[in-house]
Amino acid sequence: MSAGGEHAQVAVIGAGVCGLSCASALAKAGVPVAVFEQARGPGGRMSTRRQTLETGEQLRFDHGAQYFSAKDLAVQALVQEWVAAGVAAPWTPRLGTWEAGKGFVPEEADSKVRYVGVPGMNAICQHLSSQPGVSARLGTAVTGLEWRDGRWLLTGKDGAALGTYAALVVTDKNLASPRFSALNAGLPPPLESAGVPELFARVAAVSSIPSFALMLAFKQPLTQLPFDGLDVRNHKTLVWAGRDSAKPGRLKEPGAPECWVLHSNGDYAKRRVEEGPAGKPSAEWLGEIAEDMLAGFREIVPEMPEPLFARAHRWGGGFPAVAIANPGEACLWDESKRVAACGDYCLGPRVESAILSGLAAANKIFATRELLTLSKAHL
Amino acid sequence: MSAGGEHAQVAVIGAGVCGLSCASALAKAGVPVAVFEQARGPGGRMSTRRQTLETGEQLRFDHGAQYFSAKDLAVQALVQEWVAAGVAAPWTPRLGTWEAGKGFVPEEADSKVRYVGVPGMNAICQHLSSQPGVSARLGTAVTGLEWRDGRWLLTGKDGAALGTYAALVVTDKNLASPRFSALNAGLPPPLESAGVPELFARVAAVSSIPSFALMLAFKQPLTQLPFDGLDVRNHKTLVWAGRDSAKPGRLKEPGAPECWVLHSNGDYAKRRVEEGPAGKPSAEWLGEIAEDMLAGFREIVPEMPEPLFARAHRWGGGFPAVAIANPGEACLWDESKRVAACGDYCLGPRVESAILSGLAAANKIFATRELLTLSKAHL
Known part of the structure; x- marks a missing residue:
């Protein structure tokens, strides 16, 4: 206090x-x-969610907001304070979109400045x-x-x-x-x-759209994927896939696992949340969600190796509609x-x-x- | 630059x-x-207007805004920066009102915080x-x-x-x-x-109300007057009289003249401005204004000594109506x-x-x- x-x-x-x-x-x-x-x-x-693997390795995931921007001057002034205090930094991800039938399309670089918290x-x-x-x-x-x-x-x-x-x-x-x-x-x-x-x-x-986050860690970085953040469109489960480890200030020891965060789309999440428990979700039920989302990501990235770690999180209050x-x-x-x-x-x-x-x-x-x-x- | x-x-x-x-x-x-x-x-x-007397003494007058406050958080944050930079400070004047027929009435202390620039x-x-x-x-x-x-x-x-x-x-x-x-x-x-x-x-x-400021300096402080700022009501020339030298951070050498600023009321200023020149005002015309305003102040403060210095300033653009x-x-x-x-x-x-x-x-x-x-x- x-x-x-x-x-x-x-x-x-x-x-x-x-x-x-x-x-x-x-x-x-x-x-x-x-x-x-x-x-x-x-x-x-x-x-930021911390997870410790059985090997003792520490993982961290930004399982909620992925990045943010500042269009308003008052917010920009705050963000500059955070950058000066070392708790935020600009992030310049390689972005792209994936759409069923079209596959991956890289996004043109834009002048928008994206920020993330550091180290999480x-x-x-x-x-x-x-x-x-x-x-x-x-x-x-x-x-x-x-x-x-x-x-x-x-x-x-x-x-x-x-x-x-x-x-x-x-x-x-x-x-x-x-x-x-x-x-x-x-x-x-x-x-x-x-x-x-x-x-x-x-x-x-206020009506909300629920959301699930899937936290994934891979033993080897997914270097073959040419993006750090992917907007996913017209997909049955996913809306976003982001390479959390690509953000500035993340742990980058040699051999450290690479962390990713996937977000579900609103339709999928709404259906699952309506079927699911109102109170604390069970590990079993979250495990089913994780399987669905992982299968969805494999559809986008067929060469995806098995993750070391996969856990789903329910954002029940979710995002306002x-x-x-x-x-x-x-x-x-x-x-x-x-x-x-x-x-x-x-x-x-x-x-x-x-x-x-x-x-x-x-x-x-x-x-x-x-x-x-x-x-x-x-x- | x-x-x-x-x-x-x-x-x-x-x-x-x-x-x-x-x-x-x-x-x-x-x-x-x-x-x-x-x-x-x-x-x-x-x-802030600087004036040098023939004796070489320096006078300074806040001949425009007298003080300000901050009700908005963004403005308050700016004011705090100014205070930290040493260019502004709170001012706690003894305030009062003067009204024809009623004379001087002291104002109750309030919780409002008033700020001024320092040293001007x-x-x-x-x-x-x-x-x-x-x-x-x-x-x-x-x-x-x-x-x-x-x-x-x-x-x-x-x-x-x-x-x-x-x-x-x-x-x-x-x-x-x-x-x-x-x-x-x-x-x-x-x-x-x-x-x-x-x-x-x-x-x-946008219509404006013009205003005149009268800058006055007295050899001796007007210690007999129990106020530092006076709202003047129903008076033929004045609306405000303030003891500029009472503000924080002003020159206060022993024997230094005391500076005051008077503001004219809108009706008086409007009438004089309509009669006066559109371009740069003459010293003679401003001298007449100064005499009017000084006479007005003497009505409020009959015991007022002759000032060392008296000069009027026209705020032609004035204050928005x-x-x-x-x-x-x-x-x-x-x-x-x-x-x-x-x-x-x-x-x-x-x-x-x-x-x-x-x-x-x-x-x-x-x-x-x-x-x-x-x-x-x-x-």
């Missing part, structure tokens, strides 16, 4: 890049923030969560939200008191979803009973109760959209700062 | 805080910018104009704007070529005003013939010709509004960056 955590004025729920961009912008301006995250680490869909995508959220004034409370699910006497009162599992706050930012849309109940022993989604019906209804209406913000709006905001809802579902399913939505929420809260107690150092 | 000036991709006209906020944001993101300013120094209405208001624009990638071309009037072969071609007095640029930012609204002709030997306002009729019409329609931006819009933008018009007339007559409008223009231009040649270091 960083300094100032005990006196956090604002609670942010969700330690993905949206929540942490919001929190670190507020903290930089002198507003201490507590960030609650159900998972053990920050990152959300900008996480999660480095960015780890960096943001360790900023002064940001107190990351990992492994802490928020199960209750109550507006009482002009403050937000948060409770966790078994009724644990998680503090009171002058303002609240909800980035985890599960807090308005039946998925929350499935993942939390039948508890109702906390935003439903928080007394902000309009905001709840808008977040609850919508962008619900109105023109000129980048987050949802209830002024009377000082609660914002933000995420890539506001502006579109991109890392940059998530950041912009988080910054917009931070700005809404900063405008109420007469109601907050700021760090004296920032006056 | 800073590094990169020869290859500036964007031209900004006007080195006030709007134009320089725009330029420095672009430069920070790797887009080199040339900033053209007719005056000898940057600052616009955030300027102009320090902020000087700082911004010396950022890497910003090339300030002072004393350089732009008299012609032509869109030719997808570039903006700028010309100066006597047809001097001022370079070609991929994008253009106009912050000086005189470029769309008959005032331009009055100040430039009858030349037509350059934006009129620039081929952006809609943008021209919107800027040309309108905020012309549409909801969700913070600057005017013509996408097809990559030209932005920005200034405090978009969002309201405040320093913060000028900064936000300039940042919005920078963002519009940054979004076209595939058309720009960026510094390689920023890719």
Whole structure:
């Protein structure tokens, strides 16, 4: 926990890049923030999965977002800070597309700058969560939200008191979803009973496209493949295949396995998720998914050797199918109760959209700062 | 001229805080910018006027903006940079109001944070104009704007070529005003013939309230007055009186004169400006204004001693009477010709509004960056 955590004025729920961009912008301006995250680490869909092979070798996979860009100046300024801090770097992959019947077509080089976290995508959220004034409370699910006497009162599992706050930012849309109940022993989604019906209804209406990631490691690099990132079209399971090990700052010891990440397409994932469990997925079921996706990749790359390691991950909340913000709006905001809802579902399913939505929420809260107690150092 | 000036991709006209906020944001993101300013120094209405008395003593007056605040997080982040760079500081003046028939009423202390430039208001624009990638071309009037072969071609007095640029930012609204002709030997306002009729019409329609500043210096501090800043209401000439020397970082040698700045009210200024010259005002005419305003101040402060120094300044362009931006819009933008018009007339007559409008223009231009040649270091 960083300094100032005990006196956090604002609670942010969700330690993905949206929540942490919001929190670190507020903290930089002198507003201490507590960030609650159900998972053990920050990152959300900008996480990096570590796996240790039986041989002791360490593998790392960016199993969520593959790269991101910065079209907005405010985001560009943040990205430059991350690059300067050594937690992000530009990536210039050899890109291509694969389409059934057409095969592989290389993409022309473009002027777009793509960035990744280094040494893994999660480095960015780890960096943001360790900023002064940001107190990351990992492994802490928020199960209750109550507006009482002009403050937000948060409770966790078994009724644990998680503090009171002058303002609240909800980035985890599960807090308005039946998925929350499935993942939390039948508890109702906390935003439903928080007394902000309009905001709840808008977040609850967000539809998502689920997704699976298949993490693959090969003993030898797939040097015969002339791409580092492949957009896959009209394929029965896949939409993306990326050579994770080609990203800057990855472990590249001689003889180290090469890591790849495949993403499923929406139709396949939707069908499998509808058939599958609502709660925690079983290893067996994920194994079936892995087999499907691996078979799909072999269709594209017939000469593919057997991987050393293959594991599927379900992104259940997945990627928003919508962008619900109105023109000129980048987050949802209830002024009377000082609660914002933000995420890539506001502006579109991109890392940059998530950041912009988080910054917009931070700005809404900063405008109420007469109601907050700021760090004296920032006056 | 800073590094990169020869290859500036964007031209900004006007080195006030709007134009320089725009330029420095672009430069920070790797887009080199040339900033053209007719005056000898940057600052616009955030300027500081130096005067040397016959005794050799130096006086400095913030004769334009008196202080500013930051309600927006992006502006707050900039202000924190300025404070860290030593060019801005918070100011906690004793404030009050004076109203005819009621006299002086002290204002309750509030939680609002007010900032000023140090050692003078102009320090902020000087700082911004010396950022890497910003090339300030002072004393350089732009008299012609032509869109030719997808570039903006700028010309100066006597047809001097001022370079070609991929994008253009106009912050000086005189470029769309008959005032331009009055100040430039009858030349037509350059934006009129620039081929952006809609943008021209919107800027040309901006109405302004002129203003006079009276700079006063007293041998002895006016210690008997219990305020550093006074909002004056229902007075025939004045709207503000401020003790400039009370601001942080001002020269405070023992025995140094105390500097004050008074601002005229809009009705008085409008009447005098309508009677007065369209071009450069005469010293005699400004002397009459100074007498009026000094008499007005004596009405408020009957015990006022004779000042050592009194000089009036006309802010002819003055302060916008309108905020012309549409909801969700913070600057005017013509996408097809990559030209932005920005200034405090978009969002309201405040320093913060000028900064936000300039940042919005920078963002519009940054979004076209595939058309720009960026510094390689920023890719």
